Amino acid sequence: MCSPPGCGHGNRIWSVTLSPSQTPDEPAAEAARQLPPATVSRLTLYLRTLNALLSEGTERVSSEALAESAGVGSANVRKDLSYLGSYGTRGVGYEVAHLSRKIAQALGLTHEWRVAIVGAGNLGRALARYAGFESRGFDVVALLDADQMLVGTEIGWLRVTDVADLEHTLEKTRANMVVLALPAAVAQSVCDRVVDAGIHSILSFAPVALSVPAFVNLRKVDMATELQILAYHAQRLADPRLDEDRPGA
Amino acid sequence: MCSPPGCGHGNRIWSVTLSPSQTPDEPAAEAARQLPPATVSRLTLYLRTLNALLSEGTERVSSEALAESAGVGSANVRKDLSYLGSYGTRGVGYEVAHLSRKIAQALGLTHEWRVAIVGAGNLGRALARYAGFESRGFDVVALLDADQMLVGTEIGWLRVTDVADLEHTLEKTRANMVVLALPAAVAQSVCDRVVDAGIHSILSFAPVALSVPAFVNLRKVDMATELQILAYHAQRLADPRLDEDRPGA
DNA sequence: ACGTGTGAAGAGCTTCACAGCC
DNA sequence: GGCTGTGAAGCTCTTCACACGT
Incomplete structure (x- = not known):
């Protein structure tokens, strides 16, 4: 692990975009194509529902119905969708096919995404075989590991390559x-x-904070963290009086 | 992500319930032991660092160092920790062992958590073998599946049981x-x-919105969603000019 | 009548800046 | 000098409520 705190540069995950007042010139044009992060993550949920509706032949959908299947409020859905433009029809709803296309476009899913998975342990192998990636437009093009026992073996339709050749593999497979x-x-x-x-785009399952340059997009998924958050809430429900020495109490 | 930050957040966990206007009597006492959700998820990160420091023998740590290793700002760390009480010493820092204990206590990790994993597919098996759970106080006590080919087989140190007997297994293993x-x-x-x-505490990896009663805590992790969020940002960096085309005009 | 689109209000979170204590 | 603890300011996101189009 990283030696004591201070093994280098401390960079923030996904640049803060700060500058409270960058160029006061053109704020609207820039802002127009900046979707709020919270909106982006919900758009993926709407898209999932829309695609399900598409394949069952439904043509129109209301914000209420989308809200229901994403687990959010309907006002929230309408606000989110309004960032993309006015694609709904008042009194009617949204056209499924059209909205689905617009969201996919906004999320950049028209692009071709080629994913390399580094680490062929339990989780890496599970991810490599997870059909959900392929079905949503992400091509898993490489699976790498340092363990020589694994290198060369086949997992799903991939052959595990040596992480020593990482640079070469990434280039050859044109992973992005x-x-x-x-x-x-x-x-x-x-x-x-x-x-x-x-x-420039990395999804990490490693239970550690990684430091990357500001121009790199890093997202983290930590399963132990999720369980701990559940534990916090569960404990609160189970034992409503946990007044330790808290300020204000 | 919690993602980073962000994180696609959970859904209405615990909801708003009692804040708006409960009993106007004692609002402070109740509020005092409600940690902000964003704080809870960062506390898990601090705890991870503290435990690492603990096992390497470091005795004190500053908010700056904790911030560095969690990937957040130091003011943020101090604010978070202040919700637990004043456990730091000005001009010095925080005592690692003490702070670690206090956070674990606040998160409810003194409790014994027994986890059942339902689904022994690729992901379920990977989770069952993931050492990170055990090492952080979560006991995986059962692994269930509907596939009769899997029932009875051993994964790690667990035997897969039939999901038909779910209720029985949960009770017998006292999973919570x-x-x-x-x-x-x-x-x-x-x-x-x-x-x-x-x-009352569920962590779902299924790519679908589940509906549960308000008293149940549900958190979701969706890997395809994470990749789509990355795609959005990557696309923005690659192609700064996003087209728009208005619907009917 | 119905459901979208949206300013405005509200709630929550982060960052700042500095007082207070070691 | 160094670092914590915290009001206040600023920002982001959510919710409300209603005008508007069909």
Whole structure:
């Protein structure tokens, strides 16, 4: 793991875009294509529902129905969709096919995304075989590991390649996204190599905070963290009086 | 992500309920032991760092160092920790062992959490073997599946049991949390049974919105969603000019 | 009548900046 | 000098409520 705090540069995950007042010139044009992060993540949920509706032949859908199937409020749905433009019809709803196309376009799913998974342990192998990626437009093009026992074996329709050749594999497969399914101890060094190889989009499952340059997009999924958050709420329900020495109490 | 930040957030966990205008008597006392959700998810990150420091013998840590290793700002760390009480020493920092204990306590990790994983597909098996759960105080006590080919086999140190006996298994193993690693199609019905069996904390990996009673805590992790969010940002960096075309005009 | 689109109000979170204590 | 604790300011996101189009 990273030696004591201070093994280098401390960069923030996904640049803050700060500058409260960048150029006061053209705020609207820039802002117009900046979707709020919360909206982006909900758009993926709407898209999932829309695609389900599409394949069952439904033609129109209301914000109420979309809200229901995404687990949010309908006002929220309408606000989110309004960032994309006025694609609904008042008194009627949204046309499923059209809206689906618009969301996919806004999310950049028209592009071809080629994903390399680094780490062929339990999780990496599970991800490599997960059909959900392919079906949603993400091509898993490589699976890498450092373990020589795994290199060369086949997982799903992929052959595991040596992480020593990471740069070469990424270039050859023209991967433009990387999923890190690695132990915490090696995650940062592999991450650095991935960034140096020109990858700007990384999804990490390693239970450690990775530091990356500001221009790199890093998202983290940590299953133990999720369970701990559940534990917090569960404990609160179970034992409503947990007044330790809290301020204000 | 919690994602980073962001994170696609959970859905209406615990909802708003009592804040608006409960009893105007004692608002502060109740509010005092309600940690902001964003704080809760960062506390898990601090705890991870603290435990690492603990095992390497470091005794004190500053908010700056904690911030660095969690990927947030130091003011944020201090604010978060201040919700727990004043456990730091000005001019010095925080005592690692003490702070670690306080956070674990606040998160409810003193409790014993017994997790049942439903679904022994690729992901379920990977989760069952994931050492990160055990090491952080979560005991995986059962692994269930509907596939008769899998029932009875051993994964890690667990024997797969039949999901038909779900209620019985949950009771017998005294599980108090459930992880759903199921296909979307069956997730809701299994979820309903899990809730009926008295489980109030559920972590779902199924790519579908589950509906649960308000008193149930449901968190979702969706890997395809994470990739789509990355795609959005990557596309923005690659192609700064996003076209728009108005619908009818 | 129905359901979208949207300013405005409200709630929550982050960042700042500095007082207070070691 | 160094670092915590915290009001206040600023920002983002959510919710409300209703005008508007069909």
